[in-house]
Amino acid sequence: MNKIKIFDTTLRDGEQSPGVNLNFQEKMEIARQLEKYGVDIIEAGFPAASKGDFQSVREIANTIKGCSVTGLARAVKSDIDTAWEALKGSEEPRLHVFIATSPIHMAYKFNKKPEEIVEIAVEMVKYASKFFPVIQWSAEDASRSELPFLAHITEEVIKAGANVVNLPDTVGYTTPKEYGAMFSYLKENVPNIHKVDLSTHCHDDLGMAVANSLAAVENGATQIEGAINGIGERAGNAAIEEVAVALHTRKDFYQSYTNITLSETKRTSDLVSKLTGMAIPANKAVVGRNAFAHESGIHQDGFLKNRSTYEIISPELVGVQQKEVVLGKHSGRHAFRTHLMDLGFTLQDNQIDSLFEKFKDLADKKKDVTDDDLFSLVLQKTVNSDELYKLDSLQVQYGSHNIPTATITLTKNDGESVQEAATGSGSVEAIYNTLNRCIDSELKLLDYRLQSINGGPDALAEVFVKIEGNGVEASGRGLAYDVLESSAKAYLNAINRMIAIQEYRKETKQEVM
């Protein structure tokens, strides 16, 4: 059996998904979960892209010890220097440096001849090896590169000190047969190829990212890059959870294994979905709501006689619980704390105390508090702790013959309070008009989504919104027992993020990738 390393780029390529902007605490939360999930390498960001990226890569590199942490750099010295500053505190600093190798990219992006690209790649790998013990070099747009040139540049960067060679299908254009053949070709035509790990990085524009990645494994790749839930630039990256479950379920065929703890799949996927606001389609492989539902009578009949008639992946394998243990208003602090630990949260005593109060409030209104409720409650509390504005009070007047009116009081983190009232054609619009007044801005609501956690009349309401103001887009989430309160919280969360992004931009005059 061959070990396949899993390189997770949820926090870099995944965060490039349109409309996704994770704050520092959210990135940290995801990184911790990825460590628990068992990925071998976390790509924490692109340190030279912005001050925010730099800081989060540095913190993740300093904190995460159970796997390697890497950051992306273009083949320029200043990017490599910045990446080193961000990553030097990591246990095994690892650089991911890339340059494009396809004729179209070399001509139009760089206006350089192939040999000049080889020179830059070699020089930058040599430069990086002064600092980094491990260097991954990527040939951007490898799948549209000429194979003899790809073989030549690969041989040279290995001589220069690269330890991993990654061959991305940057535009999601290739097919499994073609992509596999590219790996075979390099194995046969690069004399020093045995010195490196060969890696895949596939985009899903034609819906073949996972199939392409697996075809590369059949042809000698020993590392797969991807993102949780397949998020990423445009149509996204190969979905890590699909790759891991496919390698496990078909180990008879692939003769490979990974370090992934499959029972953490559902939790990892839920976390990324909640924090990025990218919903998981019900029919998505492995983690979709319907992935284990059998609808047709014939299937149900067969399944009840013997599960293997229609089930190739058991829900338990990927951590989907069929029956949840629930807590209620009689559950004590000890049971609550134990339950949070079982869910995998490591929290300080003061955090548990304040969460316990929230839990008690919830249990007063809701008979059974499920794992999903707790998960959302903890996330809401832990990732939104340093916001500029907090919702102090919300009052909404609604009647079928009246104009809905909202009155809101916010408290700023310097103690100042702001109170406003406004109307709207519906209650949610009245709330959002009032919040706009509180911060004296006209914001545009780009997206609003409401879902109940677990369903039922006493379910928690979770709202996701996306807003735009002064050229900045930001998303926000809110959770409350009441739909209007969670709508207000989500909008305010987005406002806080938008302000944080605006401040960053002012401070750093940052150039965004």
Ligand code: KIV
């Ligand atoms: O898709 C791609 O080519 C990339 C590289 C930067 C590795 O994301």
Ligand code: ZN
């Ligand atoms: Zn990519």
